[in-house]
Amino acid sequence: MAIDSTPAPLRTSTPANIHDHGRLNRRTPWTILGLSLAAGFGVAAFLGSVGATDGLSLTLALALGTVLYVVMITLISRQIEGTRQATDRFVTAMVTIAFTVAIIPLISLLFTVVTRGAARFDIQFFSESMRNVVGEGGGAAHAIVGTLLMTGTAAIISIPIGLMTAIYLVEYGRGPLARAITFFVDVMTGIPSIVAGLFAFALFALVFGPGVRMGFAGSIALSVLMIPVVVRSCEEMLRIVPNELREAAYALGVPKWLTVLKVVLPTSIAGITTGIMIAIARVIGETAPLLIVAGFTASMNYDMFNDRMQSLPVFVFTSYANQGVDSQAFLDRAWAGALTLILIVMVLNLTARLIARLFAPTLGR
Amino acid sequence: MSKRIEVRDLNVYYGKFKAVEDVSLTIEPRSVTAFIGPSGCGKSTFIRTLNRMHEVIPGAYVEGEVLVDGDNLYGAGIDPVLVRRQVGMVFQRPNPFPTMSIADNVLAGVKLNNRRISKSDADDLVEKSLQGANLWNEVKDRLDRPGSSLSGGQQQRLCIARAIAVEPEVILMDEPCSALDPISTLAIEDLIEELKRDYTIVIVTHNMQQASRVSDKTAFFTIAGTGMPGTLIEYDDTSVIFSNPSVKATEDYVSGKFG
Numbered sequence: 049m050a051i052d053s054t055p056a057p058l059r060t061s062t063p064a065n066i067h068d069h070g071r072l073n074r075r076t077p078w079t080i081l082g083l084s085l086a087a088g089f090g091v092a093a094f095l096g097s098v099g100a101t102d103g104l105s106l107t108l109a110l111a112l113g114t115v116l117y118v119v120m121i122t123l124i125s126r127q128i129e130g131t132r133q134a135t136d137r138f139v140t141a142m143v144t145i146a147f148t149v150a151i152i153p154l155i156s157l158l159f160t161v162v163t164r165g166a167a168r169f170d171i172q173f174f175s176e177s178m179r180n181v182v183g184e185g186g187g188a189a190h191a192i193v194g195t196l197l198m199t200g201t202a203a204i205i206s207i208p209i210g211l212m213t214a215i216y217l218v219e220y221g222r223g224p225l226a227r228a229i230t231f232f233v234d235v236m237t238g239i240p241s242i243v244a245g246l247f248a249f250a251l252f253a254l255v256f257g258p259g260v261r262m263g264f265a266g267s268i269a270l271s272v273l274m275i276p277v278v279v280r281s282c283e284e285m286l287r288i289v290p291n292e293l294r295e296a297a298y299a300l301g302v303p304k305w306l307t308v309l310k311v312v313l314p315t316s317i318a319g320i321t322t323g324i325m326i327a328i329a330r331v332i333g334e335t336a337p338l339l340i341v342a343g344f345t346a347s348m349n350y351d352m353f354n355d356r357m358q359s360l361p362v363f364v365f366t367s368y369a370n371q372g373v374d375s376q377a378f379l380d381r382a383w384a385g386a387l388t389l390i391l392i393v394m395v396l397n398l399t400a401r402l403i404a405r406l407f408a409p410t411l412g413r
Numbered sequence: 414m415s416k417r418i419e420v421r422d423l424n425v426y427y428g429k430f431k432a433v434e435d436v437s438l439t440i441e442p443r444s445v446t447a448f449i450g451p452s453g454c455g456k457s458t459f460i461r462t463l464n465r466m467h468e469v470i471p472g473a474y475v476e477g478e479v480l481v482d483g484d485n486l487y488g489a490g491i492d493p494v495l496v497r498r499q500v501g502m503v504f505q506r507p508n509p510f511p512t513m514s515i516a517d518n519v520l521a522g523v524k525l526n527n528r529r530i531s532k533s534d535a536d537d538l539v540e541k542s543l544q545g546a547n548l549w550n551e552v553k554d555r556l557d558r559p560g561s562s563l564s565g566g567q568q569q570r571l572c573i574a575r576a577i578a579v580e581p582e583v584i585l586m587d588e589p590c591s592a593l594d595p596i597s598t599l600a601i602e603d604l605i606e607e608l609k610r611d612y613t614i615v616i617v618t619h620n621m622q623q624a625s626r627v628s629d630k631t632a633f634f635t636i637a638g639t640g641m642p643g644t645l646i647e648y649d650d651t652s653v654i655f656s657n658p659s660v661k662a663t664e665d666y667v668s669g670k671f672g
Binding site: 222290292293294295296297298299300301302303306307310311314315 | 501
């Protein structure tokens with residue numbers, strides 16, 4: 049790397065104005081990045097050829113190149129642009145690295161799921177159950193139906209309870225009761241999902257006897273996980289409704305409950321909907337509680353109150369854990385199930401954004 | 414339609430803190446009464462006791478009597494919601510409901526209370542109230558646009574239209590012009606002059622020219638020091654307060670020598 053020749057041509061102009069000082073040319077950082085990476089690859093190739101590493105190590109090359117870039121850009125920038133700009137370049141580089149490190153696993157995960165899931169992402173997968181399937185073929189229709197039924201029921205239970213709790217906390221709750229509820233909601237947010245599953249299992253075992261499995265029990269377990277999330281997000285949304293609007297309604301002689309119903313809720317409906325959608329997306333991928341209380345099955349089951357019910361996360365788990373003779377067919381189905389689940393969550397999130405945009409009130413002043 | 418307000422020995426509290434002490438005054442019907450005084454002297458707190466808005470703040474309460482045509486607002490068994498239907502209020506910052514159109518904002522007092530109103534009655538009420546607030550000509554072609562699409566001065570007049578649509582006896586205005594430019598302020602002041610014919614109006618203002626322009630009587634409040642309750646120093650005809658007040662503190666305040 050020949051950097052001793054760089055400083056002079058890097059100046060964009062000679063200072064004519066007293067406020068003017070050296071600036072790096074816009075392309076210079078990219079040039080430095082390219083050279084640093086090239087040097088990193090060079091070193092890695094050398095280490096590979098002498099046998100210090102096992103062939104050309106891509107990770108080593110990228111890491112060396114990145115470190116070299118951070119050092120070089122900071123030093124060069126300090127020489128030409130001064131300390132403040134150098135610090136800016138250094139922190140920009142560090143933030144970019146942090147972002148890249150965070151995004152790489154995400155992209156890798158999406159890429160893997162899409163490529164492997166595509167193999168069985170066909171009509172049969174969405175139209176058939178696993179009943180009497182031991183090898184190839186079959187599908188996850190029973191799991192998709194189960195997931196939608198159980199999550200839907202969980203939502204029907206959780207949304208009214210959560211929303212009304214949030215309304216109580218924001219609009220009415222004062223003193224020890226409200227503080228206790230807030231505390232327990234916080235505690236519930238941290239409950240491990242397996243504990244929610246065991247709770248539902250114990251509850252239903254008390255009523256129906258041990259060994260009971262049903263979809264509704266799964267919904268109860270999911271509700272235990274979902275209610276605190278709904279309470280929290282609705283509470284936040286209700287709190288940001290300006291107090292002036294409540295006072296405006298009171299001053300018109302509107303009772304408090306009508307003010308909440310017709311002023312506070314419509315004003316915050318966009319945020320509340322988004323929060324609820326995110327809460328649904330949060331529980332739709334739960335595996336552990338459903339594995340316990342809803343069990344797993346190869347057959348279609350539309351009855352929430354009778355027999356085992358399959359769900360997508362459990363389908364993925366069982367396909368992987370209990371591979372049959374033709375193990376590739378089971379793996380393909382597992383990946384396709386994971387892809388379906390990711391798509392469902394994505395659709396939910398997109399719907400939430402769409403609803404938020406449609407309902408958002410114009411608060412412009 | 415307008416009523417006399419008599420306040421007797423009123424003490425106003427925020428929890429343990431006494432914010433206003435021992436106020437007694439009589440507000441005549443069909444007149445404009447202005448409350449002036451330095452910030453924090455309890456004018457806004459006091460005006461909010463006249464329609465029981467004070468107590469929506471947790472821990473806030475009132476001792477004493479407020480009589481509207483002889484009926485005590487703080488008597489046992491009085492529903493604050495019904496009081497507020499008789500004594501309307503306009504706030505410092507315009508606060509139209511963001512989810513409602515201009516017409517719905519005017520009808521808010523009716524619609525939010527789940528009362529049924531026929532389409533033609535609703536249209537008449539919207540027109541009458543907006544005419545009353547001098548806003549009709551500016552918005553008649555866009556009644557279904559959101560209330561927040563209006564300018565600040567128009568929004569404030571929309572809030573006044575909303576307040577008069579429920580046909581109160583008294584209208585309280587808490588610094589209604591402090592967020593507005595001089596032109597919009599003038600529009601509101603003209604409106605106050607007109608509303609005076611039908612309503613009893615109480616206005617809090619920091620603008621002494623405004624008090625002298627619009628009000629018939631003026632009350633001067635002040636506090637002895639930080640943490641002390643606000644007190645009513647002098648209450649008299651506006652002309653007397655601004656030309657020949659009987660208390661030295663009032664004279665200092667209105668002539669700008671205060672503090």
